[in-house]
Amino acid sequence: MTERKTTHFGYQQVPVEEKAGRVADVFHSVAARYDVMNDLMSGGIHRLWKRFTIELSAARPGQTILDIAGGTGDLTARFSRIVGPAGKVVLADINASMLKVGRDRLLDRGIAGNVETVQADAQYLPFPDNTFDCITIAFGLRNVTDKDLALRSMLRVLKPGGRLLVLEFSKPESKLLEKVYDQYSFRLLPFMGKLVANDAESYRYLAESIRMHPDQQTLKDMMGEAGFVDCEFHNMTGGIVALHKGIKP
Amino acid sequence: MTDPTFRAGFDATLETAINSALRYDPGTRARLDKLAGKVLAVALSAPKMNLFLVIEDERIEVHSRWGGEVTTELQGSAIAFLQLLKNRDATPAKLGVTVRGSSAFLAELQSILRDLDIDWEEPLSKLVGDSPAHQIGLGVRAAAGWLKDALGKAPGAAAEAVSEEWQVTPPQAQFEAFAEDVSELVQGVDRLEARIAHLRQRLNQRGTD
Ligand SMILES: C[S@@+](CC[C@H](N)C(=O)[O-])C[C@H]1O[C@@H](n2cnc3c(N)ncnc32)[C@H](O)[C@@H]1O
Numbered sequence: 001m002t003e004r005k006t007t008h009f010g011y012q013q014v015p016v017e018e019k020a021g022r023v024a025d026v027f028h029s030v031a032a033r034y035d036v037m038n039d040l041m042s043g044g045i046h047r048l049w050k051r052f053t054i055e056l057s058a059a060r061p062g063q064t065i066l067d068i069a070g071g072t073g074d075l076t077a078r079f080s081r082i083v084g085p086a087g088k089v090v091l092a093d094i095n096a097s098m099l100k101v102g103r104d105r106l107l108d109r110g111i112a113g114n115v116e117t118v119q120a121d122a123q124y125l126p127f128p129d130n131t132f133d134c135i136t137i138a139f140g141l142r143n144v145t146d147k148d149l150a151l152r153s154m155l156r157v158l159k160p161g162g163r164l165l166v167l168e169f170s171k172p173e174s175k176l177l178e179k180v181y182d183q184y185s186f187r188l189l190p191f192m193g194k195l196v197a198n199d200a201e202s203y204r205y206l207a208e209s210i211r212m213h214p215d216q217q218t219l220k221d222m223m224g225e226a227g228f229v230d231c232e233f234h235n236m237t238g239g240i241v242a243l244h245k246g247i248k249p
Numbered sequence: 250m251t252d253p254t255f256r257a258g259f260d261a262t263l264e265t266a267i268n269s270a271l272r273y274d275p276g277t278r279a280r281l282d283k284l285a286g287k288v289l290a291v292a293l294s295a296p297k298m299n300l301f302l303v304i305e306d307e308r309i310e311v312h313s314r315w316g317g318e319v320t321t322e323l324q325g326s327a328i329a330f331l332q333l334l335k336n337r338d339a340t341p342a343k344l345g346v347t348v349r350g351s352s353a354f355l356a357e358l359q360s361i362l363r364d365l366d367i368d369w370e371e372p373l374s375k376l377v378g379d380s381p382a383h384q385i386g387l388g389v390r391a392a393a394g395w396l397k398d399a400l401g402k403a404p405g406a407a408a409e410a411v412s413e414e415w416q417v418t419p420p421q422a423q424f425e426a427f428a429e430d431v432s433e434l435v436q437g438v439d440r441l442e443a444r445i446a447h448l449r450q451r452l453n454q455r456g457t458d
Contacts, residue, residue: 048257055257058316081305236254243253 007145010208019145020094020121025202047074049241052234053136053167054078056245062086063133066157068122069093069140073102079136080111090132092120122150127157134158138167142213151226158248164228166219169210170235170242177238185210216242256298256313263372264311270365271308277361278307287320287354295326302358321350331369334362 006013009022053075059065061084067076069092076091083089091106093099096119103117120126122137122144135154144150154164172178185207193203214222216233219242223231228246235242271278284304291300301315323330325346332339333346341348341355348355 045254048254048261051257051261052253055260055312055314058314060317081310234253236252238252 008209008212010205010212016145022205023143023145045237049167049236049243050074050078050138052236053138053165053243054082056234056243057134057136057163057165059083059134060087064131065089066125066127066132066135066154067091068120068125068135068137068154069143070136070138071095071098071102071140073106075136075138076102076115077106077109077111080106080115083114085114087114089115090118090127091115092118092125094119094121123153124149125153125157129156130159131157132159132162134163134165136165136167139169141166141168141219142209147214148222148226151223151228155227155248160248162248164223164244164246164248166223166244168219168242168244169213170219170239171215173235173239177240181240216244219244259372260311260313263369264309266367266369266372267311267362267365268308270367274365277364280357280361281309282307284354284357287351287358288315288318289355289358290315290319290322291330292322292324293327293330294324295328304358319350321348321352321355323348323355333359334367334369337363 005016007016007019008014009019014022057065057079059079059082061082063083064087065079065083067073067079067089070076071093073091076089079089091099091102093102099117099119106112106115118126122140123146135158137150137154141147141150151164158164172181186204189207190200190204193206194200213219216235216239220231220233223244223246227249229249231244231246233242233244271281281304285306287304289302291302293300299313301312301319303310303312303315323333323341323346325341325344329344329346332344333341
């Protein structure tokens, strides 16, 4: 009998080749209600986490930026204004439903011209070497089956001196905070997910996948091993979220 | 280091304050449009922080860092800066504010911002910052409030959601247990906040001992 390789999907073990499909189901099912849930779940704080990400990106007019796992395009919208007509932003996501909602949202916000949408997997980015000045992946790396592969793929398409920014849920700094946060995300979140998006499973998955994601130091080490230099992280909201930054040498 | 969300909160509130004032003022927006692409850098000495106002077509963006070119740079205290923005006869020289770069851009921007009705103090309150517990508290309260609202408005849909979730009908006991969980959670947040406030107070006391 051959042994099947498994990986985690939230707290369950699933065969490696199944994880991507399961993650896709989650995001297909939440795409339409994604923005509402985001605000509801975080009390709007996700906007501040994203804002700090933009600040640290040091994006400038004329630059080329990749927002991978970009979903409904929050970061893309802001980047598009910063890089201006001479620059370019690529909004990429593995999921066609999320990408479609993202494209519609950008049009609603009056953003067009310097944005391109591409369906792409973070592990196998379909871009030439040394293409981007900056890559962001916000609340996306957690969902990727092989994170090392994704980090290396992002390194490849960055220009030398280019920045990678990983915004992701992480480990709260205090035990007490962790406890409250656990209650919130394991009890309240799936229930809200059920009511708003008619989908408790997806939000249960979100809560579980957050706990399975590498903590601050582990992710920083992984970035270093993948070849990034000057790696650093900033805790936000008591470490519930962390922003990691690394440079391509 | 303080939580980066405090600073982000300040920037976001300031940006919203400016741009909502602009929304009802097409004349001023048109004046602003002429300044598109220009950047005012403000280096405050007390409190020490950098601020960049970037003119974007008909709006102003606020940044805490800026790698691009700067049109005009100001250096001075926050009080002096506030005076410049609010006071008609305030000049940089009178207030001890150093100006580098284009003073024409500064004068035009100053006159635009003065004409707008902007609450400059509200953003400053964000800088003081909420504890992480308070931030989560906001989320939990928003969620709990919303939940109550949803249950009140559409009891049918909520009941349906609840029974599907537990695969039983009617899940009265379970629902009550759940409601209890939620209120316990809110209380937990309150306790956490109180504990942090207490710790802070003790630290402050220690600082002045
Ligand atoms: C939680 S959403 C985040 C969306 C957006 N960046 C934000 O912060 O609001 C996660 C996104 O990651 C995408 N995703 C999951 N696995 C991916 C992969 N291997 N490559 C690219 N995107 C992926 C999902 O389709 C989903 O849109």
